[in-house]
Amino acid sequence: MKLHFYKYRGAGNDFILVDNREIAVNHHNVELIAGLCDRRFGIGGDGIMFLQNKEGYDFEMVYYNADGQPSSMCGNGGRCIVAFAKFPGIIDSETDFLAVDGPHHAKISETGDWVSLQMIDVDTITKNADAYVLNTGSPHYVTPAHDLANKNVYADGHAIRNNETYKANGINVNFVEPKANGYFVRTFERGVEDETYACGTGVTAVALAMAKHNNQTGSIETPIKVLGGDLNIRFNYDGISFTKIFLEGPAKLVFEGEVQIYK
Ligand SMILES: N[C@H](CCC[C@H](N)C(=O)O)C(=O)O
Numbered sequence: 555m556k557l558h559f560y561k562y563r564g565a566g567n568d569f570i571l572v573d574n575r576e577i578a579v580n581h582h583n584v585e586l587i588a589g590l591c592d593r594r595f596g597i598g599g600d601g602i603m604f605l606q607n608k609e610g611y612d613f614e615m616v617y618y619n620a621d622g623q624p625s626s627m628c629g630n631g632g633r634c635i636v637a638f639a640k641f642p643g644i645i646d647s648e649t650d651f652l653a654v655d656g657p658h659h660a661k662i663s664e665t666g667d668w669v670s671l672q673m674i675d676v677d678t679i680t681k682n683a684d685a686y687v688l689n690t691g692s693p694h695y696v697t698p699a700h701d702l703a704n705k706n707v708y709a710d711g712h713a714i715r716n717n718e719t720y721k722a723n724g725i726n727v728n729f730v731e732p733k734a735n736g737y738f739v740r741t742f743e744r745g746v747e748d749e750t751y752a753c754g755t756g757v758t759a760v761a762l763a764m765a766k767h768n769n770q771t772g773s774i775e776t777p778i779k780v781l782g783g784d785l786n787i788r789f790n791y792d793g794i795s796f797t798k799i800f801l802e803g804p805a806k807l808v809f810e811g812e813v814q815i816y817k
Pocket residue numbers: 567600619625626627628629630631692693726743744745746752753754755756
């Protein structure tokens with residue numbers, strides 16, 4: 555099977571992207587998807603997304619985690635698919651597209667490599683010991699960390715993701731350390747089953763959780779540093795609901811290719 559694909563990165567979270575408007579690829583195939591995302595036997599990526607036509611929207615984003623399974627929302631992937639959509643002229647500077655968690659609005663810079671993606675509103679955030687648990691399109695566990703640069707994020711994140719509470723459905727685990735301006739965050743991602751260099755729904759969850767933790771309300775902007783770069787989250791919080799949430803940052807095309815896939 556021949557496959558034309560694009561490789562994108564969003565602050566170090568990296569994705570294979572396929573323009574599937576012609577529905578050339580039947581992606582309901584765990585072995586194919588996991589194989590494409592495999593960093594040794596395939597192209598490699600934290601996930602893969604298919605851009606498809608959808609009545610009433612500029613396009614639909616269909617996202618799979620690297621394990622080949624259909625996923626919940628991917629924030630960095632959402633930013634990258636918007637950057638891609640400008641490339642063939644599917645969109646200009648703004649868009650409304652459909653993802654697994656519903657409609658999303660996004661704006662893209664003139665340069666085409668910086669995207670602001672509106673995320674779903676969040677009304678529920680629960681405390682679990684020193685951690686916060688919330689869903690920003692994907693489920694997230696947010697916990698404080700010291701000396702985060704030297705933490706074994708794989709081991710500690712894997713342990714939480716597989717504990718009795720979260721083993722069945724999994725959860726993304728975010729470790730957060732305050733910095734002079736904002737926070738430093740490292741994330742163990744469900745479905746990748748490893749640390750990723752950024753997690754968009756994850757840094758969004760951290761920004762909201764820290765506002766609650768610090769009793770901040772109003773219009774809030776939170777810069778977050780991740781291993782792969784810098785992201786920014788803007789939102790309103792009235793002490794109960796988080797609304798007008800925007801995840802902002804780089805979304806870059808790394809390479810384009812065509813592969814002949816052999817078993
Ligand atoms: N691994 C996540 C989905 C992708 C999230 C992440 N890549 C993002 O940018 O939001 C999950 O299974 O919940």
